[in-house]
Amino acid sequence: MSKALLYDATMCIGCKQCEQACATENKLPYNDGIAAEAKQSDHKYTAVLAKNDKFMRRLCMNCQDPACASACPVAALRKTPAGPVIYDEGRCIGCRYCMLACPFSVPKYEWGKILPKVRKCTMCADRVAAGKQTACAEICPTGATKFGERDDLIQEAQRRIRDNPGQFVKHIYGLNEVGGTSVLLLSSVPFEQFGYSADMLTEPMPLLTSRVLSKVPDVVTLGGVISTAQPSRRTVHIF
Ligand code: SF4
Ligand code: SF4
Ligand code: SF4
Numbered sequence: 001m002s003k004a005l006l007y008d009a010t011m012c013i014g015c016k017q018c019e020q021a022c023a024t025e026n027k028l029p030y031n032d033g034i035a036a037e038a039k040q041s042d043h044k045y046t047a048v049l050a051k052n053d054k055f056m057r058r059l060c061m062n063c064q065d066p067a068c069a070s071a072c073p074v075a076a077l078r079k080t081p082a083g084p085v086i087y088d089e090g091r092c093i094g095c096r097y098c099m100l101a102c103p104f105s106v107p108k109y110e111w112g113k114i115l116p117k118v119r120k121c122t123m124c125a126d127r128v129a130a131g132k133q134t135a136c137a138e139i140c141p142t143g144a145t146k147f148g149e150r151d152d153l154i155q156e157a158q159r160r161i162r163d164n165p166g167q168f169v170k171h172i173y174g175l176n177e178v179g180g181t182s183v184l185l186l187s188s189v190p191f192e193q194f195g196y197s198a199d200m201l202t203e204p205m206p207l208l209t210s211r212v213l214s215k216v217p218d219v220v221t222l223g224g225v226i227s228t229a230q231p232s233r234r235t236v237h238i239f
Helices: 016-024 065-073 097-101 125-129 135-139 150-163 206-214
Strands: 005-006 047-051 054-058 077-079 086-088 145-149 183-186
Touching: 005 150, 016 047, 016 135, 016 183, 065 077, 065 097, 065 206, 145 150, 150 183
Parallel strands: 005 183
Antiparallel strands: 005 145, 047 054, 077 086
């Protein structure tokens, strides 16, 4: 059994308390300007998007079989049995393969720092290890973000769809996408409206990682590792 998050957009009121709680938990700044930023970044690990009267969260999906971890040459990213995909910045060499590999474009790089690291939501791994729920689930006033056992949350999501015909798109996003994720989504409108791909493969992405990287041969040259800190260039030279 592993933990997961179920986000039900039909219960979300767009209060952004999950954004605030995430920032506090990860010791990140949070103010009106950051609240207005409608995307994930190196200083904002989750974003609540709004379109008309609908909402949707974006955050790391903490994939069951994560492509980022598979692509990482030094095991700085790792899926834990509890559910979170964790990051060890002491191991990270800044190659940014994880950014290329992630099917959801989640990992972000601290381009503005002298010693940049990769940043993403790690599903409050320390809290989960301590038997607590994630900070975003704990703060959510409506239960739109719920923490629990993945299997239980899947059953609950299926029940909500079955018991409320017409209220939901008949799809649990993350149940099968890229082999399944530890973040599950329910919505009354197509997920594509909020940037989630409708044709994500159900095959785990690590199986495809070599294919993904083989498509960017110009990005990689074999040898040791030097990475350039240019936002517009992802060039990695491995001598
Ligand atoms: S969504 Fe991206 S960063 Fe998150 S676990 Fe999956 S591959 Fe890794
Ligand atoms: S930047 Fe490279 S070393 Fe660091 S986590 Fe990503 S893949 Fe691993
Ligand atoms: S805290 Fe809950 S209700 Fe508020 S924006 Fe986040 S998910 Fe939605």
